[in-house]
Amino acid sequence: KQNIMIAKMKWLLPALCFAFFQTANSQTKDAAYMEKHRPQIHFSPKKGWMNDPNGMVFFNGKYHLFFQHNPDSTVWGPMHWGHAVSTDLVHWEELPIALYPDALGTIFSGSAVIDKDNTAGFGANAMVAIYTSHSHAMEKEGFEKVETQSIAYSLDEGITWTKYKGNPVLPNPGIRDFRDPKVAWYEPTKKWIMTLATMDHITFYSSPDLKNWTEESKFGKNIGAHGGVWECPDIFPLNHEGKQVWVLIVNINPGGPNGGSATQYFTGNFDGHVFTPDDTETKWLDYGPDDYAGITWSNTGDRKIFIGWMSNWAYANIVPTVNWRSANTIARELAIEKTGDKYLVSSAPVKELDILKATSYNAKNVKAKNINITAKAGKLNGPAILKLTADELKAFNITLSNNAGEKVVLGYDKTANQYFIDRSQSGKVDFAKDFGNKIIAPRFSANKNTDITLVIDVASVEVFADKGLSVLTAIFFPTSDYTDITISSKDGFVIKTLNLSHLNSAWK
Ligand code: FRU
Numbered sequence: 001k002q003n004i005m006i007a008k009m010k011w012l013l014p015a016l017c018f019a020f021f022q023t024a025n026s027q028t029k030d031a032a033y034m035e036k037h038r039p040q041i042h043f044s045p046k047k048g049w050m051n052d053p054n055g056m057v058f059f060n061g062k063y064h065l066f067f068q069h070n071p072d073s074t075v076w077g078p079m080h081w082g083h084a085v086s087t088d089l090v091h092w093e094e095l096p097i098a099l100y101p102d103a104l105g106t107i108f109s110g111s112a113v114i115d116k117d118n119t120a121g122f123g124a125n126a127m128v129a130i131y132t133s134h135s136h137a138m139e140k141e142g143f144e145k146v147e148t149q150s151i152a153y154s155l156d157e158g159i160t161w162t163k164y165k166g167n168p169v170l171p172n173p174g175i176r177d178f179r180d181p182k183v184a185w186y187e188p189t190k191k192w193i194m195t196l197a198t199m200d201h202i203t204f205y206s207s208p209d210l211k212n213w214t215e216e217s218k219f220g221k222n223i224g225a226h227g228g229v230w231e232c233p234d235i236f237p238l239n240h241e242g243k244q245v246w247v248l249i250v251n252i253n254p255g256g257p258n259g260g261s262a263t264q265y266f267t268g269n270f271d272g273h274v275f276t277p278d279d280t281e282t283k284w285l286d287y288g289p290d291d292y293a294g295i296t297w298s299n300t301g302d303r304k305i306f307i308g309w310m311s312n313w314a315y316a317n318i319v320p321t322v323n324w325r326s327a328n329t330i331a332r333e334l335a336i337e338k339t340g341d342k343y344l345v346s347s348a349p350v351k352e353l354d355i356l357k358a359t360s361y362n363a364k365n366v367k368a369k370n371i372n373i374t375a376k377a378g379k380l381n382g383p384a385i386l387k388l389t390a391d392e393l394k395a396f397n398i399t400l401s402n403n404a405g406e407k408v409v410l411g412y413d414k415t416a417n418q419y420f421i422d423r424s425q426s427g428k429v430d431f432a433k434d435f436g437n438k439i440i441a442p443r444f445s446a447n448k449n450t451d452i453t454l455v456i457d458v459a460s461v462e463v464f465a466d467k468g469l470s471v472l473t474a475i476f477f478p479t480s481d482y483t484d485i486t487i488s489s490k491d492g493f494v495i496k497t498l499n500l501s502h503l504n505s506a507w508k
Contacts, residue, residue, distance in 0.1 A: 030507070030508075032046050032047065032323065032324075033046075033505070034507075035321070035322065036321070036322070037459045038321075039310075039327040039457045039458060039459055040382050040383045040457055040458055040503075040505040040506060041090070041330065041353070041356060041383040041457050041503055042330060042460065042506075043065065043092045043327060043328045044324055044326065044327035044328070045082055045094065045326075046324065047071070047323050048070055048072060048073060048074060048324060049069065049070035049074050049075055049076055049324070049325050049326070050067050050068060050082065050309070050324070050326045050328075051076065051293065051309050051311070051316065052067065052068045052109045052180075052292075052309050053065060053066070053067050053294065053295065053307050053308070053309060053328055054066040054067055054068060054081055054109050054110055054111070054131065055081065055098075055110060055111055055129050056111070056112070056305075056307065057111075057112040057113060057114060057127060057297060057298045058298070058299045058300045059125075059127060059158075059299060060157060061087055062085045062086065062087055063086045063088075063089055063297060063305075064084075064127075064157075064158050065083070065084045065092065065328075066081040066083050066098055066099075066112065066129070066158075067084070067328075068108070068109060068309075069082030069097065071097060074322075074324060075317045075325070076316075076317055079106040079107050080097050080098075080099060080101065080106075080107055081099035081131070082094070082097055082098070083097065083098040083158055085158075088355060089350050089352045090331075090506050092506070095158070096159070098154075098159075098161055099129065099152060102163060104133035104148065104150060104167055105134040105135035105136065105138075105146070105148075106133075106134050106136060107132075107133070107134075108131060108132035108133070108147070108180065109131065109179065109231075109232055110129060110131030110132055110149075110180060110181050111129070111130055111131075111181060111182045111184075111298060112128060112129045112130070113127075113130070113183050113184070113185065113192070113210075113299070114126075114128075114298075115128050115153075115210065119208060119209045119210060120151075120153070120209050121209070122153040122162075123155050126153045126154070126155055127153065127154045127157065127158050128153045128210055129152045129153070129154075129161070130149060130150075130151050130169075130181045130194065131150060131151075131181065132147050132148070132150075132178075132180060132181065133147070133148050133150045133167065133168055134146055134147050144175075145173075145174060145175075145176075146176070147172055147175075147176070147177070147178040148167075148168030148170060148178070149168055149169055149170035149179075149181050149194070149196070150163065150167035151163075151169050151210055151211070166211060169211050169212070170194070170205065175198050175199050176199065177198065177199040177229050177230075177231075178196070178197075178198055178199070179196070179197055180231055180232040180233065181195070181196050182194070182195045182233055182234045183210070183298075184235070184236065184298060188271075188272055189272040191206040191272065192207045192209075192210055193205070193216075193235070193272065194206070195233045195234060195248070196233070197229075197231045197232060197250070197251075199229060199230065200221055200226055200230060201220040201221045202219045202233050202250060202275070203217075204217050204219070204275065206272070206273075216272075216274070217273055219274075219277075220250065220266075223266070223277060223280045224250065224266060224280070224282050225255050225282045226252075226255065227254055227255020228252045228254040228255035228256075228261075229252070229253060230250050230251070230252055231251045231252065231253060231293065232250075232251040232293040232294075232295055233248065233249055233250050233251070233295075234247075234249040234295040234296055235247070235248045235270060236296055236304055237270075238304060238335060238336045239302065239336070240335075240337075240338065240343065245336045246267065246268055246270040246275065247265055247266070247267055247334070247345055248265060248267075248268065248275055248277075249264075249294070249295060249296075250265065250266070251263050251264075251293050251294070252264055253292065254313070257287050257440075257441075258287060258288065258437070259289060259312075259314060259437065260289055260312040260313055260314035260315075261289075261292035261293070261313045261314070262284055262289070262291070263284065263285040263286060263291060263294050264282055264283060264284055264285070265283055265284075266278075266283070267343040267345070278342075278343060279342070281342075283345070284441075285306075285345060285347065285471065286471040286473050287439070287440065287442075287470065287471065287472050288421065288439055288441070288462075288463070288472035288473035289312045289314070289439060289473075289474060290310045290311055290329075290474050290475045291308040291309075291310060291329050291471075292308055292311065293308060293309045294307060294329065295307075304333065304334045305331050305333055306331070306332045306333075306334050306347065307329055307330075307332070308328065308473075309326060309329075310326065310327050310328055310329045310460055310473060310475055311325075311326045311327075314432065314434065315431065318431050319431065319475070319477065320428045320431055327459070329462060329473055330349045330455050331349075331352075332348060332349060332350065332468075333348050333350050334346070334347055335468075337467060337469055339444055339446060339469070344444055344469055346469050347468040347471050348464060349385075349453065349455050349464065353385065356383070356503040356504045356505075357385075357501045357503060357504075358501070358502045358503060359377075359378065359501070359502050360499060360501045360502075361373070361376060361377030361378070361498075361499070361500045361501075362497070362498065363376070363495075363497075363498045364496065364497055364498070365494060365495070365496060366487075366494070367492065367493075367494055368487045368488055368492075368494070369488065369489070369492075370487075371487055371488075372484060372486045373485045373487060373498070373500055374483065374485050374486075377502075378502060379484065380481070380484065380502070381481075381483070381502065382481070382502070382503065382505055383455075383457045383458065383502075383505070384456045384485075384500060384502050385453065385454065385455055385499075385500075385501045386398070386454040386456065386498075386499070386500050387452070387454075387497075387498070387499045387500075388451065388452045388495050388498055389450070389451045389497045390449060390450050390451075390494060390496050391449050391494070391496055392448050392449065392493075393412060393448065393449065393450040393493075394414060394489055394491040394493040395413060395414040395489060395491045395493065396412055396487060396488065396491075396493040397409050397410070397411040397487070397488050397489070398411055398485065398487050399484075399485070399487075399488075400456065400461065400484070400485055401482055401483070401486070402427075402478050402480050402481065402482050402483055402484070403483065404427075404478070404479055404480055405425075406426055406479060406480075406482075407426065407482075408421065408426045408461060408474070408482070409421075409422045410422070410454075410461065410463055412443070412450075413440075414491065417442065417443045418440045418441060418442055418443060419440070420438060420440045420441070420472075421438075421439040421461065422438050422439070423435070423439070423474055423476050424436035424437075426476035426477070427476060427477045427479050428477040428478075428479065429477075439474055441463075441465075441470045441472045443465070443466065443469075443470055444466065444469040444470055445467075445470075447466070450465065450466055451465075451467060452465045453468075456482075458481045459475055459476060459477060460476065461474055461476075
């Protein structure tokens with residue numbers, strides 16, 4: 001009997017050890033997503049560095065999100081394509097790294113398509129990634145032509161990838177900044193169109209098979225903002241009351257409206273060869289400092305879903321997080337709105353975000369007289385969405401704060417007709433010069449009434465005003481998470497409907 005007991009004990013110890021490590025392991029997993037400043041409703045890599053979203057493509061019910069990733073460090077370095085998937089744009093599962101650096105270079109930004117008709121010969125429905133190969137080896141030797149375009153394909157939904165033997169598919173013509181291919185199928189000419197950032201303009205190329213590319217035209221040398229290099233473009237049509245309006249997105253760094261990196265866009269027409277803008281005015285998709293390198297998902301039909309990198313090259317490498325750096329914005333649906341005779345692109349948080357709603361507080365006809373909303377609706381304990389509507393927009397301030405006296409103040413300045421975010425007292429601000437500067441966005445709507453949606457996470461706020469015509473995104477790093485929301489107005493702003501929804505974390 002004793003022998004049997006001993007024999008049993010022999011198994012018990014390793015079993016207990018195994019159970020202990022399992023628990024410890026799963027706790028570490030959850031703990032990673034509970035680290036200080038870790039966004040709870042925004043995608044961020046479990047560890048390491050992330051910048052631009054890449055290769056976003058919808059396939060077999062899943063939204064794929066690849067991203068510029070340095071897995072071995074929390075600062076920018078040798079770029080890989082990290083990979084995550086979601087069925088609802090809200091809950092993300094990080095998968096193994098998709099693309100590793102190779103002899104042609106590290107893997108810079110790009111896009112992915114589903115090659116339904118097997119134009120490339122990799123197989124019907126192959127997922128094909130089109131990206132920039134950036135050769136640091138050549139760069140070190142002083143060469144200028146370090147960026148070329150390459151392709152890779154996956155036949156198992158982005159898990160394993162084969163790089164095309166004929167890479168690069170688009171050699172460098174002698175331009176240093178020659179990158180970030182966004183590829184889409186253009187049905188009328190039955191060709192793939194590549195929109196490429198080529199230093200201070202866009203170059204369009206076409207191809208029947210993703211392998212052979214012909215230059216079609218150039219756009220933008222003297223149009224739009226030119227305070228920095230053009231990067232990460234995108235082009236797609238949106239419908240506005242039966243009319244097709246083409247939107248050309250051009251990210252630019254630096255030179256944004258509030259300093260550093262930002263996303264400008266043009267509206268106009270594209271005929272498969274040439275983009276003709278409606279006007280030459282500079283328009284910004286998001287006036288805040290923390291929405292960069294954003295582009296849209298491919299293969300989503302008429303619905304155009306955008307996501308950006310929620311940081312800014314001015315300070316991305318030094319933000320005070322420990323085991324990872326940077327998150328993405330919330331996924332946003334883009335639409336065309338007409339104000340006067342101008343087409344503007346509006347952004348709205350995707351409706352899927354509602355999946356996370358926990359408790360909701362509603363009120364009507366609220367006078368914005370220093371009222372603490374969280375005193376009634378419950379303190380913030382993580383992410384939340386605040387929605388307001390009003391018949392008459394007047395000056396107001398919304399303050400997110402903690403009991404350490406740190407706060408972010410945002411609102412509307414009637415005299416200047418501008419929305420603003422002030423993060424100068426938001427917590428840790430002195431890690432970067434200018435982080436505390438006031439952030440402003442013009443109001444575009446000419447309506448008397450307004451609607452405002454704030455998407456609040458532990459380290460960011462995204463403001464969508466007037467059906468998403470004026471958008472501002474800003475990150476912040478309070479020493480403890482904000483718990484309170486107060487609203488005030490010197491002009492007697494009356495909120496017609498107010499809704500505060502506390503959200504569950506997307507990680508649990
Ligand atoms: C934009 C960008 C891209 C480039 C990538 C490198 O943020 O500079 O132009 O492909 O990041 O990581």
